[in-house]
Amino acid sequence: MVKLRFISPSEEKFIRKDIYSKFGAKIFEKIKNDYKLMVSEGKKKSIFLVPPQLIEIFKKIKPIISPLFLGVYFGDILKNELKIHIAAIQLISEYSKKYIIVTGKGEQTALYGRNIPLKFVKEVNIPIKKGEFIFVRNELNESIAIGKFLINSEYITEIKNPNKIIIKVIMDLGLYLRIES
Numbered sequence: 735m736v737k738l739r740f741i742s743p744s745e746e747k748f749i750r751k752d753i754y755s756k757f758g759a760k761i762f763e764k765i766k767n768d769y770k771l772m773v774s775e776g777k778k779k780s781i782f783l784v785p786p787q788l789i790e791i792f793k794k795i796k797p798i799i800s801p802l803f804l805g806v807y808f809g810d811i812l813k814n815e816l817k818i819h820i821a822a823i824q825l826i827s828e829y830s831k832k833y834i835i836v837t838g839k840g841e842q843t844a845l846y847g848r849n850i851p852l853k854f855v856k857e858v859n860i861p862i863k864k865g866e867f868i869f870v871r872n873e874l875n876e877s878i879a880i881g882k883f884l885i886n887s888e889y890i891t892e893i894k895n896p897n898k899i900i901i902k903v904i905m906d907l908g909l910y911l912r913i914e915s
Contacts, residue, residue: 736776736802738792745811746771749781752816756867757830764829774803779811783825818880820909827869827877833859834868834881834901841872844879845908853896862887870901879906 741749749771753762769783772792784792784805792804806825809818818826827833836844840854850870862868862883870879881901885893890900 850901
């Protein structure tokens with residue numbers, strides 16, 4: 735049976751730590767300013783970001799009927815990590831300054847789940863260190879993927895080979911199209 739409940743302090747601490755390690759210090763606090771976290775618990779623990787207005791409605795209807803989920807699906811708590819859902823990419827990226835802009839060809843590459851070479855990178859927003867998670871945005875500033883930077887961004891100008899892969903794509907919106915039913 736699935737039960738929707740408010741997040742526990744230990745779960746919140748775990749999520750804060752995971753988000754901090756992947757995306758930076760203040761992302762989780764910014765998310766918490768705009769949303770309440772709820773857990774839908776059954777066979778797995780799914781996290782939802784719920785606007786405060788929906789919390790009031792939830793409190794009123796809970797004695798009558800308990801919904802299975804509410805708000806924006808954020809991800810699942812697995813054994814020792816938060817697996818962020820692809821649908822949360824745009825929402826999280828709005829709070830982050832760590833992103834790159836790719837060309838149209840770079841967007842296509844990312845949406846196919848392929849790693850991104852230097853020649854498809856149009857702009858690096860801020861200095862990024864090797865191994866840091868970043869958001870990949872298209873030319874319309876829409877977040878389309880999460881990637882990991884494979885070099886320090888300060889060395890981009892020293893790269894002679896435009897085909898050198900500099901971003902490993904971890905998760906992308908094209909996943910929806912590639913999943914077989």
